[in-house]
Amino acid sequence: MHRREFIARAGATLLHGGLIGSQAAIKPPKADACITAAYYFGNFHVDPRNEEAHGKGWTEWNLVKAATPRFAGHHQPKVPQWGYADEATPEAFRQKIDAASQHGVDALIFDWYWYEDGPFLNGALGKGYLMAPNNRDVRFALMWANHDWIDLHPAKLDSPGKVQFHGGISRKAFDTMCERVVQLFQHPSYLKLDGEPYFSIYELFRFIEGMGGVSQAALALDALRQKARAAGFPGVHINAVTWGVKLLPGETEVQNLPQLLKQLRIDSTTSYVWIHHAQLSQEFQTEYEDVRRQYEKYRDKASDDLGCMYFPNVTVGWDASPRTCQTDNFRVSGYPFTSVVVNNSPQAFADALRSAKKFAVEHLPAGKRLVTLNSWNEWTEGSYLEPDMDHGTAYLDAVHEVFGSS
Numbered sequence: 023m024h025r026r027e028f029i030a031r032a033g034a035t036l037l038h039g040g041l042i043g044s045q046a047a048i049k050p051p052k053a054d055a056c057i058t059a060a061y062y063f064g065n066f067h068v069d070p071r072n073e074e075a076h077g078k079g080w081t082e083w084n085l086v087k088a089a090t091p092r093f094a095g096h097h098q099p100k101v102p103q104w105g106y107a108d109e110a111t112p113e114a115f116r117q118k119i120d121a122a123s124q125h126g127v128d129a130l131i132f133d134w135y136w137y138e139d140g141p142f143l144n145g146a147l148g149k150g151y152l153m154a155p156n157n158r159d160v161r162f163a164l165m166w167a168n169h170d171w172i173d174l175h176p177a178k179l180d181s182p183g184k185v186q187f188h189g190g191i192s193r194k195a196f197d198t199m200c201e202r203v204v205q206l207f208q209h210p211s212y213l214k215l216d217g218e219p220y221f222s223i224y225e226l227f228r229f230i231e232g233m234g235g236v237s238q239a240a241l242a243l244d245a246l247r248q249k250a251r252a253a254g255f256p257g258v259h260i261n262a263v264t265w266g267v268k269l270l271p272g273e274t275e276v277q278n279l280p281q282l283l284k285q286l287r288i289d290s291t292t293s294y295v296w297i298h299h300a301q302l303s304q305e306f307q308t309e310y311e312d313v314r315r316q317y318e319k320y321r322d323k324a325s326d327d328l329g330c331m332y333f334p335n336v337t338v339g340w341d342a343s344p345r346t347c348q349t350d351n352f353r354v355s356g357y358p359f360t361s362v363v364v365n366n367s368p369q370a371f372a373d374a375l376r377s378a379k380k381f382a383v384e385h386l387p388a389g390k391r392l393v394t395l396n397s398w399n400e401w402t403e404g405s406y407l408e409p410d411m412d413h414g415t416a417y418l419d420a421v422h423e424v425f426g427s428s
Contacts, residue, residue, distance in 0.1 A: 054383045058425050059129040061397035064146030067110035071142055086401045089344035092352035093306045103409035110145035115154040122160045125418035126426030129161040129213045136199040137187040163213040165222035177358050179350040190232030196242050204249045215390050218259040225266030236275040240286050261290045265298045280329030292333035295396040297340050302361040304354050310366035314374055333392040334378040339366035341404025368416035375424040
């Protein structure tokens with residue numbers, strides 16, 4: 023029996039409409055059972071908005087293929103072992119789900135885009151994962167990636183880039199978006215904590231800005247909860263990525279971050295990637311262990327500082343150079359011209375996974391021991407679990423080594 027059924031039986035992620043299998047046949051999970059959820063960035067399929075900006079047939083694979091070494095000892099390009107697959111196909115996602123399931127990855131959290139005029143980059147989920155015949159084997163959830171979409175494909179040195187789509191959306195657009203969100207909640211494989219669908223917001227401050235203030239944002243989230251209850255759920259588990267937990271300039275409704283999270287009734291927080299909490303070197307390379315040390319210092323205080331449950335994160339690596347214009351001379355500057363994280367070996371990653379598991383067991387209640395992973399496929403940021411021609415499945419093997427027997 024697959025580990026996900028054990029966790030579901032414990033109430034961590036009750037599947038809407040009933041449990042899988044007979045109650046008598048399901049064993050309780052181990053005391054240190056955790057839910058591993060890898061972020062999924064869906065820009066490796068053709069989307070009409072990208073075609074308008076970059077030409078017919080463009081995907082972010084173009085940047086992966088074009089990447090070159092930017093300094094001595096820099097290893098680029100990265101070559102996917104599975105080839106440059108179209109993620110918006112059931113066949114491609116069947117392979118991804120099989121690999122995730124076999125290596126202890128319980129869920130994929132999709133970076134899910136919805137702007138004022140509607141969805142963007144939804145093909146990986148809608149045409150890939152949801153159409154794959156084995157999608158019951160790995161759960162999924164949404165992280166509303168509500169940041170400004172800036173043209174960094176590729177980025178010119180020291181250029182701010184053009185904002186193509188603004189992240190702050192109106193209440194009307196948000197309500198329309200939530201209709202689709204609640205539809206997705208009802209899929210049998212949607213990730214739930216204590217029966218509540220997990221919904222994460224990347225930039226909480228941007229959401230508040232679009233709603234017109236904290237009070238209006240709180241009302242909008244209450245409306246989402248009401249929609250979920252009308253669909254038969256006890257509520258929504260709303261998570262905030264701490265990168266976006268900020269007070270707006272001139273904010274008068276709340277005085278601090280714990281008060282902000284409380285007013286919005288945020289259930290938990292987590293991180294997307296370690297570098298949000300670490301200072302990278304001004305040299306070409308930064309040691310993985312240095313970034314880990316800085317992140318874990320943040321992690322260990324996050325819950326107390328925010329007054330909210332915090333789910334630990336483990337990051338595979340960091341190298342955003344494929345998103346830089348390859349004809350520009352590379353120097354450490356603003357994103358994506360950042361220092362590259364080095365010595366992020368599978369073994370170093372496994373050690374970080376053990377640390378995150380220990381943190382989750384010691385600080386989180388059973389059934390809510392979620393560990394987020396960056397990421398399944400951030401190829402152009404150098405942080406991916408998918409197998410490549412250098413390491414094969416070694417990073418996935420590390421997840422299985424630490425979590426696969428939970």
